[in-house]
Amino acid sequence: MSQTNDPRTPEPIDCFQCQHFYITWDEANPRGCKAFGFKTTQMPSAVVLESSGRPCLKFLPKKRTQKKKPKRGWIA
Numbered sequence: 001m002s003q004t005n006d007p008r009t010p011e012p013i014d015c016f017q018c019q020h021f022y023i024t025w026d027e028a029n030p031r032g033c034k035a036f037g038f039k040t041t042q043m044p045s046a047v048v049l050e051s052s053g054r055p056c057l058k059f060l061p062k063k064r065t066q067k068k069k070p071k072r073g074w075i076a
Contacts, residue, residue, distance in 0.1 A: 013045035019060040020044075033058075 015021040020035035021044060029039035033048075035058035040047050048056040 013056050013059050015043045015045050017061055018045075018056075019062050020058060035060075 015031070015033070020033050022032045022034060024030055024032045024039050026039055029041055031041070031044060032039040033044035036044065036048065038044070038047070045056045045059070048054075
């Protein structure tokens with residue numbers, strides 16, 4: 001039986017879409033979370049779920065800016 005249809009199973013959190021996620025210069029721990037202040041080899045949301053048993057509650061979607069439309073007309 002698959003757990004994907006279970007309403008109690010939360011969707012995995014995509015750290016790449018979170019404002020708090022960052023890539024570190026540390027080769028041993030390349031991923032970090034600014035909200036919780038740690039670096040890890042795993043995705044930070046997986047570490048939070050593993051250690052607390054709950055999904056990450058500090059997830060904030062990244063702010064997306066609209067791309068500027070190219071100016072039309074002649075370039076001299």
